Amino acid sequence: MIRSELIQKIADENPHLAHSDAERIVATFFEEIAAALTRGDRVELRGFGTFFTKMRKGRTNRNPLTGGPMVIPEKRVPMFKTSRLLRDRVGKGA
Numbered sequence: 001m002i003r004s005e006l007i008q009k010i011a012d013e014n015p016h017l018a019h020s021d022a023e024r025i026v027a028t029f030f031e032e033i034a035a036a037l038t039r040g041d042r043v044e045l046r047g048f049g050t051f052f053t054k055m056r057k058g059r060t061n062r063n064p065l066t067g068g069p070m071v072i073p074e075k076r077v078p079m080f081k082t083s084r085l086l087r088d089r090v091g092k093g094a
Contacts, residue, residue, distance in 0.1 A: 037078050049082040 001009075003026065011022040033051055036043050043051040058074040082090075 040076070045083075047083055047085045049080055049086060051078065051080050053077065054079050 007019070007023050007026050010025065011017060011019045014022065017025075033043050037051060037053050040053060045051075053076040056075055056077050059072050061070050061072055062068070063070040
């Protein structure tokens, strides 16, 4: 499912909402998750999963163009861990 399909589904299941309102709801939802992760907070959606950030250590790698060493600094990366309920539901094909 892509973002536009999610917006359409919300609009279809809630006829009292205008399409633009459903679009604004989805945009706000994702913006708030991104803002929380930027602050370093966790976002937990019960029965779905948890979004969080994790520090990735800096390392030295090889530059594919020159073959020389390249320093990659440490950084925070977004992660997602599914809930047990979602894993079980997907595993059963329900």
